[in-house]
Amino acid sequence: MTHIKILNLKKYYGKKLVLDIDSLDLEKGQSYGFFGANGSGKSTLLKCMTNLVDYKGEIQIENQNLKKNPSILKDIGLIIENPVFYNEMTGRKNIEYFCDDTALLEEYADIMGIKDILDKKYRSYSLGMRQKLGILLACVKGKKAVILDEPFNGLDIISVEKAIKLINHCHNKGLTIILTSHQLDISQKAVDNIYLMKNCRIHKFVLPKNKAGDKILFEFANKGDADKAENFLICQKIKYEREDDMLRVFSQGKYTFYEIIDLLKPFEFIKAEDITFSIKELYLEMEKSL
């Protein structure tokens, strides 16, 4: 079931065309990530979807024209760029001001780990805390969909994990999730469908049909260890690619991620990363081809 439908969307800043989408259907309950270089139109797309900017074309949310019925935004939580709240109010008061139904506030604040700062004045919040409050508001307000523009900006690793947990929690409850980010490898954990934005247009990004652990990157402390590991892989007839002290190992479905790690444990690698779905690498490959 289509939740958000975009038809012939065009957005100009002055005379410059920044967005040109012929057709895009976003299904209800699915999660979508929009990635692209700076200025590729990601934020502008979300601003159009939330009626913050004027545009040409049509955006339908639940079969209703957004321009004619902005009331459909009532159940959509969002953050666009860096969220800004009222300095003079506490985090809790801010959320209550922008959101009528705050029944989920405590539960979600707990997931985000900001329950203890909710009653502090917003002015005292750090950049990361402000971002977390923004994500919290978006998730509390979003009864049908959550739209997040660069949600992980300014967050530390633990906070990112908590934010992803909250976003996935909302997604599991049947909400449509739409996000944009520069942090491709982090964001891919929160979305199922990925779109690439380039030259004002969007392109569906199809993930390869691989299994986790099919491609693992090993980094060794010195050349000697890398050489030994390479010889071992040759003996075991396991495919690999060598680049300095790094080895890209292709398990080809024969081994899991942890089995490969066990096999190479004697060679004292300093880092092992599953890059089967490394969106960064796939993104760079795809961008080159567009």
Added chain:
Amino acid sequence: MIKKEYIHFFTRKYLLFLLPVLIFVLISGYMTFKNSGGNDESMYSHFSEYVDFYENREELQAQYDYYLQLYKSQEAVSDDDIAIGNNKDMLYKRVSILKFCLDNNLQFDQVIDGANVFTNGKYTTFNYLYSYTIAFVVFAISACILLGSCYQTADTYKKTSIFVYTTGEKRNKIIDRKFLVSLSMLVGFSLIYYILVALFGLQFLKYSPKHLLYFLGEKLFDINYFEFFLIVLSSQTIMLVLTYTFIYYFAVAVKNPIIGLCTMFLLFAVSVFMTSILNKDICALKDFLQAGYIMLFNAEVYEIKYCLYFIPLIVAVIAMIVISKVVSKKADYSR
């Protein structure tokens, strides 16, 4: 939502800038009332320039007959006569007021004319209320400019507008609600101020005349203190609403509190400067813009035609509302 908006109103810190203005207004009102012309004796008596002192009805009748004769003779037209207030127009007013005193059997100190309220210092309830009213104009204009320029545009400036304008309500509905909340607070505060001043003014009730007489054209009006209070209140409120509406929707249209603030301060500064060097009609316009039609009762400009200034002002306000609604519909509230 409207309740939330009222609570949120008091979180606006810039409102504190109005506190020194209010203190200035109170001091200014006190000084105006206390130090305006006249000696101590005349402060408590001789409330009408048109009535010479009389002790009884016979003296009043004699005075009336004399000025009526003078008025009918139509001789008093020289420059000297004008200077002492004996021109045709002045004589008509003098005769009318004396007749009013005769008809109502009033004592010498029971009537006060407009000139003695608006230009001369007297210790009466009317003067007290008027002094503090004129001083309050400074606060009213400052509050209109500050609140009107910043109340809605601060959101755009700080980018809280992203949340404000994505709640699902129509933009213009949000803008209008903010307008109504801020306007009602402004009007409410003014109302409290005028009621308090009117109550404090009652301390002069013992010395005060009961009848304020003034002319609109050739018609003589007699109003009591309560009616005077209602005129002051209504005229100031009408001006406050029109001024605030214009500034608020101007700021909405330009989307920037600083541009709004600067433009409006400049507009008022230029109007004050221009009127100080231009003619009487423009002076009346300045008074009108600053204080409402109560200022038109001022001895120099008490002509009802100046109330026509309302028409272009109302047209300008309506035009500004329409422009701002068109602009805000297409505005980008994310940057």
